[in-house]
Amino acid sequence: MANFLEQTVNGLVNGGFYAMLALGLAVIFGMLKVVNFAHGAFYMLGAFGAYLCLRELGLSFWWALPLVPVVLGVLGMGLERAVIHRLTRLDPLYNFLLTFGLTLILQDLVKWRYGVSANPYEVPAALRGTLRAGSFEFPAYRVFVFGFAVLACAAVWWLLTRTRIGMVVRAATERPELTGALGIDVARWTTPVFGFGVALAGLAGVLAAPMQAVNPLMGADLIIVVFAVVVIGGLGSILGSVATGFGVGIAVAWAQAYAPPVVAQVLVFVVMAAVLLWRPAGLFGREETPA
Amino acid sequence: MLRVDRLSAGYGEATVLRDVSLQVAAGEVVTLCGRNGAGKTTLLRAIMGLHRQVQGRIELLGTDLGRLPPHRRARLGLGWVPDDRGAYATLSVAESLTLPPVVGPEPWPLARVYEVFPALYARRGAAANTLSGGEQQMLALARVLRMGARLLLCDEPTEGLSPLLVGQIGTILREARTHGVTVLLVEQNLHFATTVADRHYVLAEGRIVEALDNDDVQAREHELLSYLGI
Numbered sequence: 404m405a406n407f408l409e410q411t412v413n414g415l416v417n418g419g420f421y422a423m424l425a426l427g428l429a430v431i432f433g434m435l436k437v438v439n440f441a442h443g444a445f446y447m448l449g450a451f452g453a454y455l456c457l458r459e460l461g462l463s464f465w466w467a468l469p470l471v472p473v474v475l476g477v478l479g480m481g482l483e484r485a486v487i488h489r490l491t492r493l494d495p496l497y498n499f500l501l502t503f504g505l506t507l508i509l510q511d512l513v514k515w516r517y518g519v520s521a522n523p524y525e526v527p528a529a530l531r532g533t534l535r536a537g538s539f540e541f542p543a544y545r546v547f548v549f550g551f552a553v554l555a556c557a558a559v560w561w562l563l564t565r566t567r568i569g570m571v572v573r574a575a576t577e578r579p580e581l582t583g584a585l586g587i588d589v590a591r592w593t594t595p596v597f598g599f600g601v602a603l604a605g606l607a608g609v610l611a612a613p614m615q616a617v618n619p620l621m622g623a624d625l626i627i628v629v630f631a632v633v634v635i636g637g638l639g640s641i642l643g644s645v646a647t648g649f650g651v652g653i654a655v656a657w658a659q660a661y662a663p664p665v666v667a668q669v670l671v672f673v674v675m676a677a678v679l680l681w682r683p684a685g686l687f688g689r690e691e692t693p694a
Numbered sequence: 695m696l697r698v699d700r701l702s703a704g705y706g707e708a709t710v711l712r713d714v715s716l717q718v719a720a721g722e723v724v725t726l727c728g729r730n731g732a733g734k735t736t737l738l739r740a741i742m743g744l745h746r747q748v749q750g751r752i753e754l755l756g757t758d759l760g761r762l763p764p765h766r767r768a769r770l771g772l773g774w775v776p777d778d779r780g781a782y783a784t785l786s787v788a789e790s791l792t793l794p795p796v797v798g799p800e801p802w803p804l805a806r807v808y809e810v811f812p813a814l815y816a817r818r819g820a821a822a823n824t825l826s827g828g829e830q831q832m833l834a835l836a837r838v839l840r841m842g843a844r845l846l847l848c849d850e851p852t853e854g855l856s857p858l859l860v861g862q863i864g865t866i867l868r869e870a871r872t873h874g875v876t877v878l879l880v881e882q883n884l885h886f887a888t889t890v891a892d893r894h895y896v897l898a899e900g901r902i903v904e905a906l907d908n909d910d911v912q913a914r915e916h917e918l919l920s921y922l923g924i
């Protein structure tokens with residue numbers, strides 16, 4: 404039982420990362436129709452940002468948490484203006500080439516400057532202990548990460564469903580041409596939306612820094628699972644990304660605890676294949692309506 | 695209000711509109727009739743800036759629309775009522791009404807919209823695309839009236855609606871008109887057209903072949919029906 408609870412909490416923590424990353428991908432895809440293969444690299448930059456804040460500037464985790472996502476968001480907006488926006492008129496192949504190429508460039512820049520070795524990053528002092536619930540103990544930092552991820556997803560949900568900005572983003576995502584004809588400059592919104600998605604990836608990276616060795620390739624493995632999450636949930640579906648992110652996190656954690664190792668490794672991809680056969684648009688996706 | 699001068703448009707090699715010229719004066723309701731495939735939707739899309747393969751000149755209130763993107767045209771006062779009614783799945787009815795910016799001097803306040811369209815008030819929290827066809831059409835009209843559009847571009851708003859609903863659409867268009875709204879209306883139903891409009895253009899094979907007033911339409915109904923392929 405203790406083990407079960409522990410595994411579930413671990414699953415929820417990993418799920419939080421999947422959810423935040425998948426959410427950013429979904430928002431970006433919805434608005435720009437661009438699949439951002441560089442998302443894992445921005446996550447890595449988030450963790451590196453936290454590491455560098457501490458090492459170069461002496462800024463603690465609590466400073467990095469708001470600062471790094473904002474800086475990365477601005478970098479994302481710059482990239483969108485410089486290159487990403489050109490993709491809308493091009494064949495989807497260019498989408499892959501450009502964003503994957505961007506991943507390699509960002510990874511190699513970090514490798515070149517800081518090497519491939521893992522850099523340790525300490526859990527902030529306030530969150531070093533454990534939390535007790537009855538006879539169970541959980542590492543405080545993991546509980547914090549889970550809570551923070553839930554809050555971040557809820558905040559994005561609120562932004563999208565309850566504010567005028569969210570309404571415009573939903574309209575432009577669903578029917579860009581109609582939305583333009585109703586007087587809204589859809590193109591003006593793509594830059595901030597891309598920056599926002601990148602900032603979310605950066606936030607996930609900062610949160611990951613104390614849990615993982617900070618290294619240039621840390622985003623590369625994670626993002627493969629995140630793409631599976633996005634496909635299972637439905638490309639572009641907000642609710643789908645979040646629910647599937649947490650669901651996959653828990654499922655993998657349970658599989659790791661109670662099934663042979665190979666099951667945990669392939670589980671996500673088997674589920675993805677099954678969902679693609681059964682519901683090609685994903686669990687929460689909308690079937691593409693012919694324009 | 696609107697002046698279209700020698701407009702040609704097409705898709706790839708195929709020319710769909712040839713040298714179309716027409717004018718709509720402020721406060722008028724003008725219909726555009728023509729059989730299926732005549733190019734009516736293409737003409738409205740060209741005016742809205744949604745169809746890019748065009749030659750010729752389009753002026754709104756004396757401003758050459760040139761290559762202006764659709765959102766700029768909307769802000770000059772064009773109200774887009776598309777043939778598919780444009781109901782969003784991810785926006786509620788209330789959100790759909792407040793989505794477009796206010797562009798004209800006389801936008802309908804939300805309270806007025808709900809008074810004139812009680813069905814929209816009743817379903818204001820529902821996703822727009824869950825409304826019935828008639829309600830979706832009402833929403834499409836209410837949306838552009840709320841934004842205060844000066845010239846409505848309505849693409850077959852009565853298509854597929856019951857006579858009762860068609861009558862309501864007519865009432866709303868006449869009401870909008872008394873408040874100075876101008877309308878360019880694509881319409882296949884000649885009888886309905888004469889109850890709401892002053893003048894009518896007939897489009898056939900990409901050209902304007904007739905420009906008529908209500909009396910002409912009544913006098914030449916049979917001939918016109920054959921134009922419309924009915």
Ligand SMILES: Nc1ncnc2c1ncn2[C@@H]1O[C@H](COP(=O)(O)OP(=O)(O)OP(=O)(O)O)[C@@H](O)[C@H]1O
Nearest residue numbers: 705708710728729730731732733734735736737777
């Ligand atoms: N996307 C497109 N690509 C190629 N040809 C098109 C396209 N859309 C319309 N057409 C052609 O252009 C012509 C005019 O179409 P349009 O939709 O403007 O006609 P319409 O008068 O609105 O007809 P309807 O009464 O059916 O709505 C038709 O012959 C149609 O086949």
Ligand SMILES: [Mg+2]
Nearest residue numbers: 734735736777
């Ligand atoms: Mg049409």
